[in-house]
Amino acid sequence: MKKVLLLLALFGVVSMSSAQLQLNGAGSTFDYPIFSKWFDTYHKMTGTEINYASIGSGGGIHQVTEGTVDFGASDAPLTPEQMSDFTKAQGTDIVHIPIIMGGVAITYNLPSVGQGIKLDGTTLADIYLGKVTKWNDPRIVKMNPDKNLPDKAILVAHRSEGSGTTFIFTSYLSKVSPDWAKQCGTSIAINWPVGIGAKGTEGVAGVIAQTEGAIGYIELAYAKQNNLPYCLMKNQAGKFVEVNFNTVSAAAAGAAAHMPKDLRAVITNSPGKNSYPICGFSWVVIPKDIKNREHAQALVKFLKWGVTKGQENATSLYYAPLPKSVQKLDLEKLNAITSNGKKL
């Protein structure tokens, strides 16, 4: 009996503390590390508690469409079909807020060659199409006159599961190679012409680490943390650039000038001398009009903090911060959020 009373008392405490404002989100696993850091900091600062389920971008989009969470997070922008589904279900439009950026490194295993093989987009696409099969292919040799490339078969590695990283990577290949665009397209998961599928970033990195001659695409954070060699990619301006936080932010700044109104910008192969071509935004998606005024205010306040102050945390967790120009666009979007038609 005592135990029961104790349990009841505990339950009472829990339910009392949950009377505090709580926001719920779900979606991208890519965003999870920085989100959990943000939520913790923000909770200590303001007392607002935010729960996040990192169930994958697809799941996040579904949940926000069904209205079970306050916000979703996705590594790929919603398709027009998904947007109209949302409007139908929630009676208001969906707003995309670029929240953080990620770069995709092209990493490989050639112990005899070392860091910094130079590649351009069409060659990379042809490697993934199975047309370029050897490391000493004349096209690769021509770009790397200073390197002694071996007569080794290229093993292509890719993600086996649907992933935002794959979306960014395939959107780049589609932009630079008409063949790729026609045969494979841009998506979080595709029908790969060649190669081995591995689960998760660690899986892809594992295949590459074990197989001499392998090539693969992985998140910038993972490549940096594990000191993997990566390719210098030729950008739109014709320069070979390394992948790092500056070149990724430069790509966003380069794209900011031509940003579409809804901020659903896929910024691969973006202009600018220092822009790294394979990178992208991750988005938080929220309804344009939020019924619960209290939630709306708290959510918008948090997002405003995230896209400005929060960006300072980004590089320590190996994300690339949003450039100032994009932060400004985000704030404009957030200021336009309403609750039941009224300004917040």
Added chain:
Amino acid sequence: MTNAKVFQISRFLKTIEVELVNIRESPAEIQNFFKKSDEKKRSRFLKKILGDKNLGDIVFERLTLLFAVLVFLLVLFMAWEMYSNSELSINKFGWKFLITTTWDPYAENFSALPMIFGTIVSSLLALIIAVPLGLSVAIFLAELAPAWLEKPLSFLTELLAAIPSVVYGLWGIFVLVPWLRDVVEPFLQNQFPNSPFFQGAPYGYDMLAGGVILSIMVLPIISSISRDVLKSVPDPLREAAYGLGATKWEVTKTVFTNARSGILGAIILGFGRAVGETMAVVMVIGSRPQITASILKPASTIAGALANEFSEASSDLYLSALIELALILFVITIIINIFARLLVWGTERRWK
């Protein structure tokens, strides 16, 4: 949850409510029974509805019946739920879902055949490796091993079953795959240079790796069940055989023949486990939905594709195709189990 579903559930709740109201309102007898505190009347009433049975027995019987029915209903409900959620894909692709060979999430063109192929072939590979091994282990443990060796050895084989599948997967990536790539696969290609089964550059992430991992995982099932079955063969049979002057080999053969239906069951159970296994296979099989004769090429299984693609699948058709995959896996498992039952019955009857 769609509106239609919400509507269905609310309608279901409504019927329950109506039932409850009926119970509360209709049989006046029951109401009176609880109102009146007449002891005699009450016992007479109880006798009338219970007969000679004990009230506790009846409650017990009904309760177990209820749970048995619930389990059955749960299976039906799952099947129905999967069917209704995959209707989009069933309507769009029809039988083509089972006979074409493309799985293209971008073009939204889906077909299950490569995954069905991968599931069946990797599981059969696993059986080819695990059955001789598992049966040898079982025969040794049940018939030949001295008592001091039998206990620890059986414990160790059963321990194999307790290892989580993701641990097998990691072991696969770091130990099995390099070994297959550097030793086994080059050897196979040298021995059988023209065999269609060993074509292509050996990278270690392929159907063979999936089959080998699965074989290790089903080995404890096959060996421990077979051992139990062999042990349950009555000792007089062995004694009689020895008495007739049979050798150890001949005795074992006799015992084995006696136990074959159970052993068949063990093998099929192992096959069932292999068909549904997910994590370890995904980590080594290379996840590539294709149909080739070569077991040195990457493949994909149904359970693997579900684990890989479900969380990020965003379009309705994609999701519904994945659920249809799950439905197919469900049906395959049921078919395997029915098949196993029939086999076991068949051999039992022949023996009797």
